[in-house]
Amino acid sequence: MIMSQSEQLFARAKQVLPGGVNSPVRAYRAVGLTPRFIARADGAYIYDADGRRYIDFVCSWGPMILGHNHPVIREAVEKAVCDGLSFGAPTEREVDIAELMIQMVPNIEMVRMVNSGTEAVMSALRLARGATGRDKVIKFEGCYHGHSDSMLVKAGSSAMAGGCPSSAGVPADTAKDTLTAQYNDLASVQQLFDEHPGQIACIIVEPVAANMGVVAPNPGFLEGLRTICDKEGALLIFDEVITGFRLSRGGAQEFFGVRADIVTFGKIIGGGMPVGAYAASRELMEHVAPCGSVYQAGTLAGNPVAMAAGLAQLTYLNEHPEVYTAIASRARDLADGMRQAAADTGAPVRINQAGSLLAPFFTPECVESFQGAAHSDLQKYAAYFGGMLARGIYLAPAQFEAMFVSYRHTDDDIRTTVNAAREVFAQLSLH
Ligand code: KE4
Numbered sequence: 060m061i062m063s064q065s066e067q068l069f070a071r072a073k074q075v076l077p078g079g080v081n082s083p084v085r086a087y088r089a090v091g092l093t094p095r096f097i098a099r100a101d102g103a104y105i106y107d108a109d110g111r112r113y114i115d116f117v118c119s120w121g122p123m124i125l126g127h128n129h130p131v132i133r134e135a136v137e138k139a140v141c142d143g144l145s146f147g148a149p150t151e152r153e154v155d156i157a158e159l160m161i162q163m164v165p166n167i168e169m170v171r172m173v174n175s176g177t178e179a180v181m182s183a184l185r186l187a188r189g190a191t192g193r194d195k196v197i198k199f200e201g202c203y204h205g206h207s208d209s210m211l212v213k214a215g216s217s218a219m220a221g222g223c224p225s226s227a228g229v230p231a232d233t234a235k236d237t238l239t240a241q242y243n244d245l246a247s248v249q250q251l252f253d254e255h256p257g258q259i260a261c262i263i264v265e266p267v268a269a270n271m272g273v274v275a276p277n278p279g280f281l282e283g284l285r286t287i288c289d290k291e292g293a294l295l296i297f298d299e300v301i302t303g304f305r306l307s308r309g310g311a312q313e314f315f316g317v318r319a320d321i322v323t324f325g326k327i328i329g330g331g332m333p334v335g336a337y338a339a340s341r342e343l344m345e346h347v348a349p350c351g352s353v354y355q356a357g358t359l360a361g362n363p364v365a366m367a368a369g370l371a372q373l374t375y376l377n378e379h380p381e382v383y384t385a386i387a388s389r390a391r392d393l394a395d396g397m398r399q400a401a402a403d404t405g406a407p408v409r410i411n412q413a414g415s416l417l418a419p420f421f422t423p424e425c426v427e428s429f430q431g432a433a434h435s436d437l438q439k440y441a442a443y444f445g446g447m448l449a450r451g452i453y454l455a456p457a458q459f460e461a462m463f464v465s466y467r468h469t470d471d472d473i474r475t476t477v478n479a480a481r482e483v484f485a486q487l488s489l490h
Contacts, residue, residue, distance in 0.1 A: 126467025176325030177205025266311030
């Protein structure tokens with residue numbers, strides 16, 4: 060049988076890259092298929108090495124909120140490239156993007172650029188520990204905050220999908236300072252403070268959990284974390300690598316009206332290029348070197364080409380607030396359409412949606428916690444994924460991820476996706 064280009068490329072890739080990929084979720088192990096090697100993308104569509112077109116709901120895991128190959132971003136990068144790729148020195152664009160982020164996002168006065176969401180979270184945790192003099196941190200089971208040692212404890216996303224939510228190679232001495240609570244369960248958080256009085260530097264939370272599928276905060280949950288942090292003298296970190304500049308111009312702080320002490324960013328702020336950032340009040344950020352004793356550095360931090368891409372995307376979002384109403388509206392239409400398809404076919408599917416983020420769970424129960432997500436039928440998700448891929452719909456190849464709606468998804472794309480889901484749900488209901 061003739062192998063597809065993706066199959067041939069995957070065979071080569073597995074010889075030289077662990078699992079044939081540079082990030083585990085891309086290997087399609089949770090769905091048992093050959094990953095599609097992507098050749099190019101434009102608007103809401105991606106094209107694989109065999110020339111097949113897919114409607115893309117991965118959007119590079121969030122960065123491509125304006126769709127792929129947006130002319131404003133492409134032209135900014137083309138211009139920046141002509142001025143040089145990297146200097147390792149301060150540049151005007153770094154100041155421009157930091158000023159714009161501070162203008163768009165509440166409660167931040169200073170920003171530090173890094174190269175990934177992982178680096179942003181790692182640095183934010185160090186800042187919280189340095190500023191409070193405390194060692195322990197609280198995260199939530201099933202939330203994913205990148206792959207720094209402290210965060211690979213009961214992590215979500217492909218850490219959980221791959222069966223290693225608490226990674227090998229993380230020293231027990233490190234892991235002991237990471238305490239885990241249950242998302243949407245304030246009592247589980249207070250209990251940790253009662254057990255470790257005066258020792259907890261911060262709580263880090265995804266304001267919308269988007270690495271266990273999508274689970275929104277119950278009313279009062281984020282407000283409750285703010286109250287506990289104020290009472291216990293700990294800092295509240297919103298990991299907005301996904302929700303930042305996606306839920307609204309001001310991200311989750313604006314969307315939910317809850318103030319974080321430190322905010323981490325990634326994805327959208329790079330416009331598709333490798334960028335992360337962390338931000339807080341001037342008082343907190345002046346703990347960071349060279350002002351203070353919390354050290355963090357990076358060769359390519361603030362890279363001029365990456366800054367050009369991010370600045371172009373954030374500028375567009377700042378000048379076109381209609382993007383947010385449009386992507387949330389399309390996500391609602393998609394979620395409602397899929398719910399109707401599930402009802403019509405009798406498939407046991409729950410669809411969670413928050414802004415332009417959504418995720419199906421194959422369970423009759425509503426999913427408001429990590430336990431709920433973990434008890435959904437992962438085999439059915441894999442079958443659903445395969446059926447949708449065959450129909451030209453490109454989804455996260457694992458349950459514990461999100462669907463991302465971009466500004467380039469049209470009503471027709473939504474209708475096509477709902478119709479594909481209806482066919483696939485009908486098939487699933489037969490088994
Ligand atoms: P990066 O280091 O991958 O840029 O960001 C880490 C990170 C931090 N915080 C949150 C809330 C995140 O979702 C992420 C990364 N998200 C995953 C998708 N679930 C990236 C995709 C991947 O790991 O390949």
